[in-house]
């Protein structure tokens with residue numbers, strides 16, 4: 428601690444003492460009902476920090492206030508109570524008990540808390556229903572896929588109705604498709620239940636997608652806290668800016684290189700534009716997106732639409748499609764460099780269509796896609 432106070436860095440302290448500075452200078456406040464994401468590269472201290480919140484790691488110094496009580500100094504008994512009643516954790520490794528059924532795993536927290544069997548099973552069925560696993564209540568964990576097992580992990584945490592949920596890389600072990608599915612499930616439940624969640628992720632896409640606010644960690648410190656938009660517009664220091672540095676490192680990268688073909692809904696309009704729009708609206712709702720691109724049979728981009736613009740257009744009698752196009756969203760030529768692309772995305776923080784010289788649609792770029800690409804490039808350039 429004295430070396431830290433004298434301003435020595437993590438590496439120096441390790442060299443001289445063999446001790447690792449896990450987390451330092453981490454001051455933040457989590458608002459009720461928000462998803463607060465801790466993001467950073469591997470080894471930046473995310474797990475240590477989230478484990479300090481329920482004292483799976485004992486702090487050397489500092490305060491951790493949960494509902495006004497200091498977790499750092501509370502008695503063993505108070506800590507046990509807090510963990511049972513107020514905190515729930517979801518782990519990357521699922522951490523299910525293999526010899527217990529899905530139902531018993533889900534009810535486990537309640538069982539430990541001494542809730543009677545009938546009450547806890549009713550509650551467990553309720554949350555299993557919320558995560559779409561009611562029909563699997565009597566199965567054993569090993570009979571379920573990874574994604575389903577993590578749904579049980581989530582249900583087990585929800586069952587105790589925690590005032591604070593801690594999720595450490597909870598979706599990181601899942602394949603990308605399942606991972607997106609779990610993110611959507613979490614967002615859906617969050618819209619209904621407004622829980623207070625601290626979520627650890629090393630994935631920029633995930634952090635930007637689910638976080639109300641994000642704390643970026645580096646070397647055990649929190650280097651910036653803000654909404655995704657604030658961080659994107661105003662990177663606070665060198666480390667955060669390093670996410671953007673890829674722009675300099677990679678002058679050769681152009682919009683075409685980052686355009687993603689499957690992030691955004693693309694549809695064609697046939698003889699019945701209103702029916703096509705209704706279908707597109709339903710699909711957008713389903714995937715919790717707002718914008719879509721309309722492309723002709725020849726592959727050429729016709730325009731960008733939103734749920735709102737389509738609703739408005741459907742009320743017009745003639746040529747509803749033309750009315751639906753958002754005139755302020757221009758397409759992006761595939762050959763512009765990333766620095767220029769950032770300018771486009773800052774002016775218009777929505778998915779932008781990338782087209783070639785013949786106006787053929789190539790894919791979409793979003794702030795998240797771009798940032799992710801830049802981080803990959805920065806990481807690669809550090810190796």
Ligand SMILES: Nc1ncnc2c1ncn2[C@@H]1O[C@H](COP(=O)(O)OP(=O)(O)O)[C@@H](O)[C@H]1O
Pocket residue numbers: 447448449467468469470471472473474475476
């Ligand atoms: N049990 C431990 N003993 C010693 N050092 C540890 C331990 N756990 C983590 N560390 C170190 O603490 C730092 C932060 O690790 P961690 O919190 O696991 O980071 P993250 O979750 O962001 O990957 C790293 O330097 C890591 O090597």
Ligand SMILES: [Mg+2]
Pocket residue numbers: 473474475596
């Ligand atoms: Mg970790």
